[in-house]
Amino acid sequence: MKTKTYAGIAGQYAKLDQSKIVLIPVPYDGTSTWQKGADKGPEAFLEASENMELYDIETNSEVYKEGIYLANAVTENDSPEKMVETVHKVVKSYIKKNKFVTIFGGEHSISIGTIRAFNEAFNNLTVLHIDAHADLRKSYEGSTCNHACAVYEASQETNLIQVGIRSMDAIEKSVMDLDKTYFAHEMVIDDTWMDSAIEQMTENVFITFDLDAFDPSILPSTGTPEPGGLFWYETLDFLKQVFKEKNVVGFDIVELCPHVNEKSSDFLAAKLYYKMLSYKFQNEELEASYGDTFEESNRLNHNNLKFKEEDEY
Numbered sequence: 001m002k003t004k005t006y007a008g009i010a011g012q013y014a015k016l017d018q019s020k021i022v023l024i025p026v027p028y029d030g031t032s033t034w035q036k037g038a039d040k041g042p043e044a045f046l047e048a049s050e051n052m053e054l055y056d057i058e059t060n061s062e063v064y065k066e067g068i069y070l071a072n073a074v075t076e077n078d079s080p081e082k083m084v085e086t087v088h089k090v091v092k093s094y095i096k097k098n099k100f101v102t103i104f105g106g107e108h109s110i111s112i113g114t115i116r117a118f119n120e121a122f123n124n125l126t127v128l129h130i131d132a133h134a135d136l137r138k139s140y141e142g143s144t145c146n147h148a149c150a151v152y153e154a155s156q157e158t159n160l161i162q163v164g165i166r167s168m169d170a171i172e173k174s175v176m177d178l179d180k181t182y183f184a185h186e187m188v189i190d191d192t193w194m195d196s197a198i199e200q201m202t203e204n205v206f207i208t209f210d211l212d213a214f215d216p217s218i219l220p221s222t223g224t225p226e227p228g229g230l231f232w233y234e235t236l237d238f239l240k241q242v243f244k245e246k247n248v249v250g251f252d253i254v255e256l257c258p259h260v261n262e263k264s265s266d267f268l269a270a271k272l273y274y275k276m277l278s279y280k281f282q283n284e285e286l287e288a289s290y291g292d293t294f295e296e297s298n299r300l301n302h303n304n305l306k307f308k309e310e311d312e313y
């Protein structure tokens with residue numbers, strides 16, 4: 001029986017029917033090529049979250065009071081294809097419940113399933129991909145569900161915007177849309193990238209955040225640390241602006257590869273997750289201040305949800 005709640009929050013804030021937010025852990029590490037360990041990511045993230053203070057100074061909010069339901073982890077592991085299929089199905093089921101769905105990986109291949117679910121749910125979806133790597137290979141090591149292929153499908157099916165890129169294979173250039181790609185070496189000398197990236201977004205935005213986008217000096221615990229990455233406050237500035245100007249419909253965070261002697265990466269991931277929720281809900285009044293039924297105030301503004309009633313899940 002699962003008794004654990006996200007960040008150790010009280011049970012009243014962790015029930016599915018009363019939570020606006022759902023967190024799905026996906027401890028999967030089937031296709032990573034260098035350092036293994038992303039399967040331990042969700043556990044380390046949850047442990048760090050329990051040790052984090054839950055009042056956010058910047059937004060003057062306690063977002064956990066919106067309700068955060070910790071879903072059962074997706075542990076399908078038979079093949080990358082089956083894992084992606086299961087993630088897709090589970091994510092879709094919670095979107096259909098009108099929840100703000102968030103996913104913590106695991107390696108980046110899980111995002112193939114999450115993005116597919118969000119793209120089926122929302123019109124004209126932008127996928128904001130924050131990562132050191134382009135991840136645009138159509139297939140890699142015999143699978144289209146490899147971590148190196150994380151956003152190939154998104155590049156074909158959605159408005160894909162890539163930020164922080166500093167490592168790729170020449171073959172990926174044939175797929176990459178250079179107008180919608182923000183390379184790290186350009187971002188560092190030109191801070192107009194934030195406004196430019198946001199201008200290219202449609203209203204509905206899903207964020208897939210690979211933690212190796214950060215500079216390894218602030219986040220060393222990831223499978224493939226690449227020098228020259230994002231720093232904390234510029235990342236928050238950008239995210240804050242995206243959440244303010246766009247309808248962020250959900251996000252995933254991937255590639256935490258925890259190390260027993262290095263807890264600051266786990267804590268950064270925990271804080272990033274909570275910051276993103278704080279930005280999402282900072283302007284929402286808690287139901288208590290209006291006294292409506294929780295049921296009504298609990299509805300998210302998923303006005304562009306395009307699932308049909310007859311969908312099987």
Ligand SMILES: [Mn+2]
Nearest residue numbers: 132133210212
């Ligand atoms: Mn990456």
